[in-house]
Amino acid sequence: MMVIRPINRDDKQALLHLATKTGIGFTSLPNNEQRISDRIERMIATWEGSAPLHEQGYLFVLEDSVTKQVVGISGIEVAIGLTEAWYDFRVGTLVHASKELNVYTQMPTLFLSNDHTGNSELCTLFLDPDYRQGKNGHLLSKSRMLFMATFEDKFADKLIAEMRGVSDENGHSPFWESLGRHFFAIDFSEADYLTGIGQKAFIAELMPKHPFYVDFLTDEAKAVIAEVHENTLPARKILESEGMRYEGYIDIFDAGPTLEAYTKDLRIVRDHETRRVAVVDDAEEGVTPLLIGNQSYQHYRAIVANQPYTRDEILLTAEQADALNVTAGEVVRIAPLFAREKHHGLG
Incomplete structure (x- = not known):
């Protein structure tokens, strides 16, 4: 039988093993022992009631009750962006118009945003490829929502989930190559790893604050805006079936969509x-x-x-x-x- 339970210190090696299978673009489970140890301690402090709001979070593991093998992980962050700014792009529109020239043009744009500060976040969803069968993925993802329904007062009114964007097995991200590389001068895989281990200050230091015109990106980059990695498509479908929707926000690195909903409107929380x-x-x-x-x-x-x-x-x-x-x-x-x-x- 497959069972969801809270993470404990004995799960560290299992998480490190899972981290070797995630691939580039999965920033919330880095293959870094100290980072994983620190996160486990932060989760335990949350359950024990000693973590301040900005550090509170939950990690759950999917365990085979017979073999006791940990084969999946999923998480919730209680309130994002309270100590380090939470960045994403808001996909918007700028209008250029001239009555004299009879010109009216709507230009899609990307605005650097901190709009999701303070929201709760569904995160760190990963299931061992050998167990991607039956109802395991649904249990791993949706059990978080049942936990939120049971302890609703511990979470924000609004919930988001960042979806992994498009990149290949070599770490090539079309969006990053067309936009991010011009400002950061590092590979997508390196930027991905640095954010995964908590070194995010460079985003604020290097990312320009002015809006970008989407039409200036390559066709390849434009095509992946708000699209998910092929391995992430099942996770997106699960969240959308529960009431989460793309509302025009994307990741600043790989352009993966951010899904969002009011917590009370999630099907499982509501029903x-x-x-x-x-x-x-x-x-x-x-x-x-x-x-x-x-x-x-x-x-x-x-x-x-x-x-x-x-x-x-x-x-x-x-x-x-x-x-x-x-x-x-x-x-x-x-x-x-x-x-x-x-x-x-x-x-």
Whole structure:
């Protein structure tokens, strides 16, 4: 059984192993032991209640309950940009008009922006390629939203998710080559690594503050604006199915889209329900794949299961109850795993 749980210090080597598989453009899980150790400590401090707001964040791992192997990771940052400026480009429009010349031109532009400062962020979603099957990706991504639904007061009203933009296996980013390289004079892979290990000051120091005209970029660069890396397309589709949308903001390095939504409008946050646990030896499979999570903050657990339920209770096997760290009579939160599912008032 695959189980979501909070990260702990013993997971460091598993994260370092996953970091070797992410590839260029995945900045939030750098292959850097000190950076990963520091982040784990920051997450633990958040769960223990000792982290200030600007340092608060959560990391969850996807673990095989039989082998105890960690095969995926996903995260939430509580409030971005409070100590280091959070940069992205806002895709806008400038109009050039002259009545005398009978000219009216709308020019797409890129404005350097800090508009998402203070928002919460879904981040660091990575699943081992060997486990990209079944419902593992959905569990890894959507369990964060069920956690937010359970502890809604700990997050901002608005939520974003930066999507990895287009680059090839050699670290070539068309957008970077057309724009970023002119100001930073380094390879995209190096800039990507520096941001991943927290050295972001150079962005503020070197990036000009004036708007750019999109038409001055190469055709190759223009074509990848707000497009995602091929490996990121499933993650984008999952988030969009839950109500997140591209609203005109892109990454300043690779032009990947930023998806956003009000936290309360996420399907899982809006439509989840609670049920009391009944532990049974066996039960017929239900018709709806469910995302099921306990209500323990520090010992959070979530699974996916096709379990039958009524308006009052849900039937769990002893193995499932153990995986969720719950006993008979306790309350769990449930939501259909997929937005199209509707059953017993859920969805």
